[in-house]
Amino acid sequence: MDLSNGAAPTARESAKPLHYRFAKKQRHKVNAVIASSSLISDRPVFDASDFDWTQPLADDWQAIREEALAIYRHRDAIPPLREISPDHRRIMRDNSWRSFFLVGYGHRQEENIARAPRTAELVSSIPGLNSAFFSILAPGARIVPHRGVTKAFITAHLGLEIPRDRASCWMRVGDQRLHWDEGKWTLFDDTYEHEVHNDTDEARIILLCQVARPLKAPGSWLAAATLGYVRRSHFVRDARDNLADWETVFARAERGEM
Template identity: 45%
Template sequence: MNKSLFQIGKDLRPWIDRVIMRSSRIPDAAVHDKSFFPWIARLEQQWQAIRDEAISIRAADIPSLGDISFDHGRIAADRRWRAFFLKGYGYRIKANATRAPITSAAIEKVPGLVTANFSVLEAGGHIPRHWGMTKGMLTYHLALKAPAEREKCRMHLEGPDKLHVLNWEPGQSFLFDDMFNHEVWNETDEDRYILLIQIKRPCRWRGNLLQNAFLFGVRHSRFVKDITGAIERASHNRPQDRASAAVR
């Protein structure tokens, strides 16, 4: 049943996306105007505290996305792309949230939050050209730690009218539609850390209703259950967590 809910959503996605875009309160742009989203300025004001929490977590404690989500397949084949999830599809990852309390509190104030994680692209990492799940979500990047050679750590985003070349500047952020093809490179010897958030696209009631139905299907799918299960197993296997369990 869970798998069929997800499959039904995938099959209906083109129709769902058309309805969502007719209901969208913002234009169909590759990169969006941040001034429409007041919560972005508040997050940017907290970026240093968020950064400190992110980089305090050892890289060894941040699993590769491909190791916790087999469904990401090809795009997560490079194990240098790591993801430390705090929340996703209504599930709060308690063990991870405890290690980043300031960030966890901040994301709770983001309207329409779908997922939130610290995303690390290690030195030399590459994420191949791909696109997202639905027009019903937008993706946000808050740069926390970026390589000094900015031009060698970049994302190409293929907008409807031009190619956007986006770089990460600590403390700065951008919001984009990941249904446009995009590709990421880190051709430096430094790691890139960002806070990556997905939100629901602001829509009128009809689009919002469809978004909620689609996300309900995703939340109860094998796709999400496999990821949350893998994250829980990874957190229990961390040395400090095993030591804590032994003390208890």
């Protein structure tokens, strides 16, 4: 779930349940408590070495890359994120950002896991894993500036297939411009404003993991409550239904029916 920075409420948002609108208004207060309870710094970008779980995946990144590229052969059957999560339509206006989910908000996509078993095995060792998916940004794609909802998670990108023109494929987090490297992690707090540009003629493919921020009380209590709310929300229910529909599409592509 992402929210456009400073965006005025839309008619669609105004029609959402009262508890959703209340939670959205309170997120800054909740995030302040989570930040004060964090066992890591509250900076926009982190060092991979701060997290023990990053190295085993980096060591086996080529196996992860092979599975991602095998899936990418059926790229048109990989769901655009805006079709899985309509909330993302505010930050991605076309289908140039596609996502192949292994885990989404704690829910395992067993059919997809069978297509990337080594990757699934590796991500299962990540403590506090919330989501894991192959994130594919098409040539020329741009994700507009936006902010994530909660500091309960950090976002981690493992570079798998990065355009040769590395300088033209970048992400800005706060005031820092970042570039991906194959086999290396980029970790950040997505509640800081960020945007992504792929101004090249090649696709960018990464493994994206959303991982629980290490916390002490009372932030850990609020983070658990936030996660529980989100996992029961219509956002996640709708996304799971949409993923089931796209599973049919991908299976047909594998059989050569598309």
